[in-house]
Each structure stands twice: as C-alpha cells, then as structure tokens.
Amino acid sequence: MSHPLFPSKDQILRYRREFLKFLAASPCLAAVPPLEVLESMFWQNAPSGATVGNDLSSPKDALDVMDFEAAAKKKIPIAHWAYMAGGVDDDYTRDANHEAYRHIYLRPRRLVDATGISMKTELFGTVYDSPIFICPVGEQKAFHPEGELAVARAARAKGTLQILSTLTTTRVEDVARALGTPLWFQLYTLTDWTGTEKMIRRAEAAGCPVLVLTVDNTTGRNPETYQRLRRTDTRNCSMCHEGEPGSTVNGRPMYDGIDMTGLNGRTNPAMDWQYVDKLKKATRMKLLIKGLDTREDAQLCVQHGVDGIIVSNHGGRATETDRATIDALPEVVEAVGNRIPVLVDGGIRRGTDAFKALALGATAVGIGRPYIWGLGAFGQTGVERVLELLQKELHQTMANCGTHTIADIKRDRVGFAKPYF
C-alpha cells in the first residue's frame, strides 16, 4: 500500500483504467471511443517505464529496472513473490524508502569536461566497477532455479560486490567460487553460540573478508502483505517447504551440521552491544553492522570498533518506522565523521537515486528487490541487465552533474525540496 499522498505507479495505472472504464461506459458521452482505443491513446503518452515491462521477451528490452518487476511477477509463484515484495504492517516504510528520493533534487555543475568518468569504488582493499552493490536477500532459489549462483555470475560480469544471506539456498563455498572476488557474508545469529560460530568459521574458510551483522530484526516482524498473499497460493511447493506454503524452508545450507532444533534462524532477542564485542573478537573478518538508522547507534559502532555501517531498514521489512533510509543517512554519516565507511540501501531504483545517496555521504549503495526482479524474470542475464542499467544511469548522471569520480560527488550536488505543507 502506498502513502495516500504519493500513489505508486501501479496505483496511478489502476486509477487511470477505472477512469477510462467510467468514460467508456458513460451513457452521456455517445462520442467517447471504446475502452481499447482510449487505452491506446493513453499508452501513446505514457511515461517511459509504463509502456514496457509486462511483456519483456529479453532483458535487453528493459528501459529501466522497474520493467523487470512486472516480468518477474508473472514467473514467480505468488507466495514467493509476496515474501520478497512485501514490507511490514502497511508497507509505508518500504514505499517511503523509494519516495523520499523524490524530495531531494540534484544541483548539477555545468561546463565541466565530462570525458573520462570513473565509477571505481574501493571497499576494504577491493576495487569494484561501481558503488552499486548487491544486498543480501534470502532464499534466491525461490525466484529462479539458479538462485545465488546466477546472481554471483552476474555480479562478476559487472564488477559488483555481492553480499550473501545466511538464508542462502546455495552453499557459500560455491557462491564464493562463482563470484571470483571477495564475497561478503551476512549473518543472522542463532540464540546458540556454537551454531553461530560454525557459520562464522565456514564463511572465513570460504574466503569471505567481511561479516555483515543484521541487527534490525532480532525479535520478529509483521509481514502482513506476505501473509495475505500467501493464503491465495494453494500449491504445496514441496521443493521448498516441509509443509504448507510459507512453512520452514528446506535446504538452507548454512545450517548443515548445526542442530537447529528449537532455533528460529533469524531472531536472537538477547543480542546487544556486548554480543557485538564477542563477535568482533571471534572473527578475523571485518565486522559491519547492517540495519542502523540513528546517530546514537552510529557512535556506538565506532566506540565498539565496528568496521562499517549499512544504513538500512531491511527494505521496510523489519519495523514500520516510517522513515526512509536516505533521510537517516546524513545523521549517521555526520556521527561517524569519515572514521568508517557508511553504506546505504533501500528504495534505490535509478542512477540518480544512487547519486543522491553518494552525495549525502554514502560510500556505496545497495540494491535488493530490483536484482531479484531481474533474477526472477531471466536469471543471470536479468541480473546483469539490472546492474548495467543502474551503472549506465549513474555514469550519465555523474557526467551531466560535473563529477568525474565518486569522490567528486559531494554534498553540494544535492538539495532538499521544501515540504509540501
């Protein structure tokens, strides 16, 4: 559900169809053409992105990453779709993440030689082709049979950092091999330390240099959209589930060799800053915290020797905070003061969105749902096209705004539009 003041593109299209139906059916307007003719007149004037997407026959046909959404929805079982697409409660935070970018404008500088633009971005000693990275998303074989491997191959082709979820459906060793550059591992801790330690050792042995601890959902959540839609999916997907749709997912290889009896795998309510200290001591990997959105917690990260932060609200899937991550980013960046990198995710759908986040101090920007749309629609080539489109858009934005390198994208390249009231 979108905020009433900011209807989503889907809603606008629905309203338009309703209005056209009303016009076509109106007895007073004998001269009104039939619905199909009215529709085609509207489509001719439709904004880019609205005209394609439903019938993508090849990833190359996509003009923007949103085009993959409808294409993927057609192919992915509805319960799996809902698991990924939904937020929590009324989905306001999920939608706010994207919509908040509309209230930030660009301040391009003109007549700057725009040749030789470089998006190269260094993170912990590895240089990537762009600052756009792949966020952890669980259970990727629910969206395409090749799951995390297809994503790794696409990330490799596009010089992109990939973060693998604890809830991966492919072995971390196999994903690391397919990626070819250092794979980061996202950690959901277990209430049982022995099991958690086993996962850490395994990620280390697979060559992961960075551990990303998710902290925004330690007690559970209310994924209403998912729960509603999953009721409409009556198939028993025994490939994925032990019981009815939505029950425990089989085949989470990170739990191999761990006794999961009585463990949820996602929530660990007792986790606190002491736990962070313990984790930091327990691994040689760099430790990043994902899921912070306040200056107070950012300061604590620095005090506890955390190596980096991902400002995130889990794609609006943890708590309905009603605050977009791009609105939280500046206070975290200010609190950290260049001591550790601050990355951000949530709602990035355009190169211009990425540019705005970089201008507000992000070192790199993560995407989640868009690459899953690419994966669900076409597998590896879909993910590649999603990355290619975002990279192309960011490159073009940098060139048109007078910025040659990522470091040139400074705070003065953006401004905040006045609130409406």
Ligand code: GLV
């Ligand atoms: C996993 O991290 C999820 O959001 O479902």
